Amino acid sequence: MSASTLILLVLGLGLAGWLVARSRAAMFRRAHGGKRIASLPNYHAWYAALWIVVPTLLFALIWAQIADNLVIQHVLASPAAADLPAFGMQRETMLAEARAVATGAAPGVFNPEAAALVEPFDEALTRYNIIGLVVTILIALAGGAWAFLRLKPDFRAHTRVERAVLGVLLIASLVAILTTLGIVASLVFETVRFFGMVNPIDFLTGVNWSPNPMTDGSNPDPERYGAVPLFWGTFFIGVVIAMIVAIPLGMMSAIYLNQYAAPRVRTWLKPALEVLAGVPTVVYGYFAALTIAPAIRDIAMSLGVQNPSSESALAAGLVMGVMIIPFVSSMADDSIAAVPQAMKDGSLAMGATQNETIKRVLVPAALPGIVAGIMLAISRAIGETMIVVMAASATARLSANPLEAMTTVTYQIVANLTGEASLDSASTLAAFALGFVLFLVTLVLNIIALRIVKRFREAYE
């Protein structure tokens, strides 16, 4: 009996319960001469259906975990299993083969020794399937009976059903939160291991980054794990260069769209701008690596720069800036639109021009929202990976020259995680430490940005 038939069976029982409970509630209503009963028949129906489906599915979930172990135990207890190798791959293969044959997934065995195991497997699977099925049906009936006995004309089924819905919503929201916590926990765990090998002070203040995946097993040279050049590269590409591009262009496009564009132009331009946000970052990466980077190198060469890099920070930063424009623009647009019309009218009625009104009243009033948008954009830029993996370089370098190659935190995370080294070597664990720092920084930026936005909203409501 497969899982899908079991689920169908449970749902079928649930439906039956739904129908029965509904007709019973309808009967109450008729018995009351069509007057109101405490809950609508539908609520009674859902109440019964939930009592049938939820406990049964919970049992099925648990049973799926333990039934497998019970089957293996049964097989191993059989005399045929005595010949199995005690450990290792061969043992696992044979068990898997026998199981495949027993469930009908494979036509026959490859290892003749496994053939003897098919029989016990078959026996165990059948037995536990029947047990599972019977218990499932019993639970469904018990749940249904419990619900059915509680159905009365004055039973407030709707509050119970509302509570169940509330539970579902709560679980749905917890999934996201718990996942985040899980991510943090795994990051912290690996980061702590890394800091056991390399002193955090060395990591956060050292200026030399050159991990060697081949030799840096579990006893690395801390001198080679100074992450400052990575932080600098991230800051220089994601904050300095990208924001020099994104802030003015984003602001200007927001002001144009919000204040000057005719409604028809706006309906076309705004979605077009938002398409920029939907372009996969790997496509931006191509664009940076294949078009912008060579162009910058050629221009630099024609200006007489000696040996310009073809993986310049400038190329990655410029393209990243373009990618960020829609974020800055849409936040700025929203914040300017949130400034009350009265403010704008007040300025215009003083004889200010539209331009003066925007510069001196609207933008200052919208500034908190705009700043928050920029902070969100920064946190996005420093976490951006594909563009820098494709267009930035592997070379860690502390330099303020945008034409030089630089590397970023995200680039090094990718490089160290996908390298040759084993999962517990220092160079791999360094990736987790870098990720942890990145996570903390973006978290702080986001929290600050959200607080600013919240305060700004309160100011106008």
Next chain:
Amino acid sequence: MADIADSPLANQANKSLEHENIETGEPKMRARDVDVYYGQKKAIDSVDIDVYTEFVTAFIGPSGCGKSTFLRALNRMNDTIPSARVTGTIELDGEDIYASGMDVVQLRARVGMVFQKPNPFPKSIYDNIAYGPKIHGLADAKPDLDNIVEKSLRRAGLWEEVKDRLTDSGTALSGGQQQRLCIARAIAVDPEVILMDEPCSALDPIATAKIEELIDELRGRYGIVIVTHSMQQAARVSQRTAFFHLGNLVEYGHTSDIFTNPTEQRTQDYITGRYG
């Protein structure tokens, strides 16, 4: 009963002057045959009105009668609404404000406006007042600007209350103070006419009384037009009253005449509370 919009406005004005014996010069603003449209819809139909510096003019009428729309036509604030269109002539000192040569920025500096809800900028009290003089280049140096700020706040009756906290945000003041700040802000650019669109509707009675007192003090220095829902307020602060109904100017004349002896049945119905 004769339709008042057809009869010459000059007669109306002369009639009220006989009652009053105030010397008046030329009207500051003169509107003739003004229509205002929103898209296809006619919101104001053929309105003639004169505004004098010597009098406070009140516009009264039920909601949606077009009084605010007409007020906003007087300093071209309707320009900010794309579908709005104004025909007819509105003159300021004999100059057509809708002529192509008219600079809207200059016009609004001469005809200021105070809104229904106080709308100070989210800046300091000082900067709220200094905003207009700065954009119009009225002050060359800091002392000049300080002077303008103090003078405007004094005229708006706010100076004593805020002189020690000019750097506080304008939005931190009380509602009534905010509205006087907005009046001071309008005064700061030295306008000739101030339009007030229900300036007290968001204020409590004490703050309202202060604003009304202020309006009376400003009369004579600035032409003042006030839109109001409160007939008592119109009777208290104005010398001329215009009653609007459904986009028409039903009756315009001396305030005491309008309230004691209206010529139009509709005016009488409105002021006696039969509708509106």
